[in-house]
Amino acid sequence: MPVKGQLWILVDYNLCTDCRLCEIACSLKHENMIWPEASRIKVYEPYPGVPVPSLCVQCPDYPCVNSCPTKALRVNEATGGVTVDTGLCTLCGKCVEACPGRIPRIMKGVSHVLICDLCGGDPECVKACNMAGYNALRVVGKPASSVVKLYARPPGIIAEELRKKVLG
Secondary structure, three states: OOOOOOEEEEEOOOOOOOOOHHHHHHHHHHHOOOOHHHOOOEEEEEEOOEEEEEOOOOOOOOHHHHHOOOOOEEEOOOOOOEEEOOOOOOOOOHHHHHOOOOOOEOOOOOOOOEOOOHHHHOOHHHHHHHHOOOOOEEEEEOOOHHHHHHHOOOHHHHHHHHHHHHHO
């Protein structure tokens, strides 16, 4: 399901400092409070000094959207971000199972799955990261699907590769 005009958040793992401003900005935007656990972007640090920002990469075939039995997930035609119809989501978890990076999240106290919608084309996480001067996140046009697949992996796998590069 190709979408015209797609945006993509490019992550430079070498520039992330684990400040988690992206999580704060995201939760403020979507939850109207600082609630990093409910952020659509998560920073994992499975190894000291190896932070891994993890967020939806808008896979070319959108397995999360295609797996939803209630059609609660949709692709925003302008941005390529995934939106959730909160009235249709049953928290069945099929989207989490279908996602190669296991990015959609089900949180206690939230009545629908959480997934990045690219903030309608102006991602708050990117703005916060760049305003702080870290520049680990950048909005770019959607790259080739082979590049997307490099990012569409569980954070633990990405962290292991970074650990070898950073820590030897």
